[in-house]
Structures are given as structure tokens and as C-alpha cells.
Amino acid sequence: MKLSDLLTEDLMVLELNGSSRDEVMEELLDRLDKTGVLSDRDQFKRDLYAREEHGSTGIGFGIAIPHGKSAGVREPRVVFGRKPSGVEWDSMDGEPARLVFMIAVPEEQAGEEHLRILQALSRRLIDDTFRQALLEAEDRKKVKALIESMEPGRK
Amino acid sequence: MNMKLLAVTSCPNGIAHTYMAAEKLAKAAEEAGIDIKVETQGSIGAENVLTEEEIETADGIILAVDKSIEMDRFEGKRVLTCAVSDAIHKPGELIRRFESGDVSVHRSRKEDSEKPGISQTIRIHKKGRAQNPVYRSLMNGVSYMIPFVVVGGLLIALSLGLGGEPGAKGLVVPDHSFWAPILKVGEAAFTFMVPILAGFIAVSIADRPGLAPGMIGGYIAADGSFYGSEAGAGFIGGILAGFIAGYIARWIKSLPVPRVLQPIMPILVIPLAASILVGLLFIFVLGAPIASLMEGLTQFLQGMQGSSKVLLALILGAMIAFDMGGPVNKVAFLFGAAMIAEGQTFIMGAIAAAICTPPLGMGLASLLARSKYQPEEQEAGKAALAMGFVGITEGAIPFAAGDPLRVIPGIMAGSMTAATVAMLSGVTDNVPHGGPIVAAVQAVGNVPMFFVAIAAGTVVTALLVNVLKKPVQTK
DSSP states (O other): OHHHHHSSSSGGGSSSOOHHHHHHHHHHHHHHHHHHHHHHHEEEHHHHHHHHHSSOSEEEEEEEEOOEEEBBBBSEEEEEEEEEEEOOOOOOTTEEEEEEEEEEEEEEOOHHHHHHHHHHHHHHHHHHHHHHHHOOSSSHHHHHHHHHHHHOOOO | OEEEEEEEEEOOOOHHHHHHHHHHHHHHHOOOOOTEEEEEEEOOOSSOOOOOOHHHHSSEEEESSHHHHHHGGGGTEEEEEEEEHHHHHHHHHHHHHHHHTTOOOSSSHHHTTOOOHHHHHHHHHHHHHHHHHHHHHHHHHHHHHHHHHHHHHHHOOHHHHHHHHHHHHHEOOOOOOTTHHHHHHHHHHHHHHHHHHHHHHHHHOOOGGHHHHHHHHHHHHOOOGGGOOSSSSSHHHHHHHHHHHHHHHHHHSSSSOGGGGGGIIIIIHHHHHHHHHHHIIIIIIIIHHHHHHHHHHHHHHHHHSSSSSHHHHHHHHHHHHHHSHHHHHHHHHHHHHHHTTTTTTHHHHHHHHHHHHHHHHHHHHHHOOOOGGGGGHEEEEEEHHHHHTOGGGGGGGHHHSSSSHHHHHHHHHHHHHEEEHHHHHHHHEEEOOOSSSHTTTOOSSSSSHHHHHHHHHHHHHHHHHHHHSSOOOOO
């Protein structure tokens, strides 16, 4: 399993339409639901918001990573959405989110490979140049190439 | 020395923030030139887990946690607790707070932590204990070695004591005997003694990557055939190997490497490179001097024949106790064995008495002054008594390896005493073996004085070592 198996081309939204956190959430949820990996869209949405309540997932540096481990998810997936002008996400550093990674993890999943991949993604997002490259990628092919360039970077 | 920090990151879901925080802390520490290790408690479970040893030596601990974690292991350390988001956003600031000393010591009892004076003294006490890393490395090696010495020593003692028969080659357990396989198991345990000692000395210096180079180095040090010597370098060589391996591994660890290589550093690159370096160093640099040292000492002893008996006894006693199974000990022992063939059994008589006083003396010492010995050393002391009875000098190695500068002079003095008393009173031994057991198999002439010599050496060892040794600092 690789990150590109979790974040497939049909899960990339290079121009998000929504201009608020809630709109973006819906948009990404719709995209995810279309691929059929959600068994219960509402359940997953509740779990996503529960996590936001606990503390915003707008981690700063223009990134938000709404995520949930949820019974409403069948298969682990990542949806990537981009909003060059930014979306208010109640970030810790006050910056709007320009890159949004919605991470869906099933409640029960054999193995931990998907968790390792998400761990690698999280670690990689700290890297300025990686973020910049994601923002500048012209098309899905470019994004895909960037994602595939990711080392299985464990320390 | 660089400041050494540890951190634990943990968030409720354990999917993303835990690892981002870990990454940020690692980067900020790298920029500040500080060593850091970050344990992540995420959905995969705890990874990169902090060891007790690391916590003990760390200057401080950052807990970037949004859920409660187990705190007991950080008792008495400087602990900074913060939110995961703080680690993501201001990792540099967190690290600077340690540099400026702005972090208090974690005490589970509240009232203590509110009195800075008390925390201060605790910290100073801790510092005092942390001051001598060499001693701590030695004790780490010794504590892992003790079970091997005890198992090996007791099995060998048992099989020699109950199944040994005197012969030209010393006490031998006949092949058909029930005790032969027991002896073999015991000898197997002894084979691990020096490698384990060296391995865990190296681990205390370089963590897990030090284990393989340390053990391999220790094995080579203990086996003279690697460098054309009749005897290996003994436990002193093992200590040397452990420190060399540890420092080499730590040095390689500190080299900057490309990120791609990092995952294979601790399991491949560091052990491989350090093992080769340590092995070659022993074979080509340290081996030759050990072999020529043995040759020189043998010639020296042969030249001593016919000179003052007291002087010879003092020298033999000192040599037997000095490295207990190492090259110096071997030379003296082989000299005594060779002299039996020439009919000069009084030389082996002196050696037989000297052989058993280090373990007997340390066993007695650990019974007399319990406060000066760790609990595991007290157990090793009882086993040492049994080993002393059958002449296994190695029983004292755990004590000597843990505190060489105080213990080795003590056991040398004891063995010198025993050898001199035996020599002057004409004790003889016609079997190349030592300890009370050779009297039990009727190989000794003048048995009463043989025991007087052993008793004198044992008491001198115990008293002198206990005068020299400092009380154990309690944990």
C-alpha cells in the first residue's frame, strides 16, 4: 500500500468551491462518498466534527487536516482539497487553510500500514518546500507525482 | 556535551498531530544543535519508545500531549508539559526553556514541587549521580553479565565439585560422567560473560546500535585465537572492547547522513561499521601487544626461578588476581602448571590458594557490608562463594568489572597474601587447579596451612575492598 493508493486522482480537488470550513467539509465529504468508501456519511461527518471540537485541525502553515477514525468508513482514504485564497479554519497561527487533507480511517482495520502512510504524510507536511510544491502543482498528474515522491519516511 | 532532550507526543486520534509534533521537535532540536529523541504515542501504538537509560541521562523531557500519559517514569526529571499544538508551532521556544533552566522538576507529590529549595537539592543529588558516565556504563554491563556468571559459575562449580577427578590437566570431569553435559552448559554460559559485558557497556553509550559491535568486540577480545595469543584479553579486554565499540557507534550515529539513509542507520550502517572497526582494531592493533605481553611475562617468571620465594609468591598472587582469567592470570597459572611437571609443586600450591580468594573474598565482603553492594551484586556474592570453593576466579569478575579501580587492588592484595602464606609454609599442589576443592581431592600437601592461607587472603580481600568501596548511591 502506498499513499497514492489512499489518495487517488479522483480524490483530488484542485479548486475548492466552498469559502467556509463547513462548505469545504461538505465538498470533500461528497467527493469521498462518491468513491463508495463511506458506509455512513453522517457518522463520519459527526466524527470529523467531534475531532474539530476537541481542537481545530487547522494546524497552521496553511494546512488543515480534518480527520476521523470512524465506523462510517469502510476503507482508509485521503481527500486532498486546495483553496489558493484560503479558508478560515480557526488555525492556531490564524492563517487560513490553503491545503486541506481530509483523512478517513475505519474504526477497525487489519494491519497498521495505512496508519504508517498517514504518519509519513503528516511528517512530510511539515516540510515547507513540499507544501509549496503542492500549492503550485498545475494538475492532478503533478500532485500525484509529488505524492509518489514521498519517502515512506519513517525515522 | 550537548544538551540531551526527550519528548513524547500524543494526540487523541493519533493519526496526524502526534507525528507532526514529533517532526517539528526533531527539526527544531537539530537547528539548535541539541540531541532529541521523540516517542510517538499514536494509533500505531508507542513507537521510538524512550528507554529507562535515556530518561536517566536526559537533561529534560517535553511532553506534548493532548491526552494523559503515564508519568511515573519521569519522576525527578525536568518535565515540560504542553499541548501538541505548542510543539507544532513553537518547538524552538520549548527547547529554549530548557536552555534557560525555566523548567521545574516533576514530582508526583505536589507539596515537593512547590518548594523550589527541595527540587533544587534533588536535582543536585541527581547530577552527582549522573556525573560518572564510565561507572554507569560499567554497572550496566555488569548487571547484564551477572546472570551469566552466576549460571555458568554454579554449574561449573557443581559439576567439578561432584564429578571432577584430578589429573595432569587439572580437575577433569570424565566424558561418560553425568556431570559432563552440566559442565558444558556452564561453560557455554561463561562464553557469553565477556561479550555480554562488552555489549551492554556499548549499549549504555550508544543505545541499541551499540549492542552488536559491543558483543562482537567482546567476543573477539575474549578469544585470543583471533590474534595469535594463547589467552584472550579477559574481562579487562572486554571492558575495553565495550567502550571502544560504544564510542565508535555513538560517533557514527552523530555523523550527518542523508534522510534516505536514516532508517537503515541503527540496524545496518552503525552496527556493521562499528563491528568491523572494533574487530579489526582488536585483531591488528591490540592483539599483538597482548600476545607479546604474555610472552614477556612468561620469560620473566622463568627468570624468577630460584630467586626469593616470597617475591615469587607476591608476583604470582598479584598476577592471578589482576585480570581473573585474562592473559596475566593465564601466564601465572600456566607457569605453575608447567612447574608441577618439573616436580616443583609448591608453586602451584601458592597459586591454588591465590586462585580462590578473589571470589571468596568478594563473597565475604558483600555479606559484611551490604550497603556497598547493589542487590544484584549481593546475589552475585553468594554465587561467588560457591565458585571460590572450586577455584573459579571468574566469580569475582562482576565486582571487578563494576568498580575496577577499587576492587582489583583489593583482590590482588588478598591473593598476594594467600600465595605468600602458602609458599612460606610449604603448601604443595600437584593438580593444576585451585581452591579448597583441590584439598578435597587430596592433591594438596600441608592441608591445614593451605586453608590458613586461603582464610588469610579471603579476609584481607574482604576488608580492604570494603574500606576502598563507597556506599551504593540509592536510586
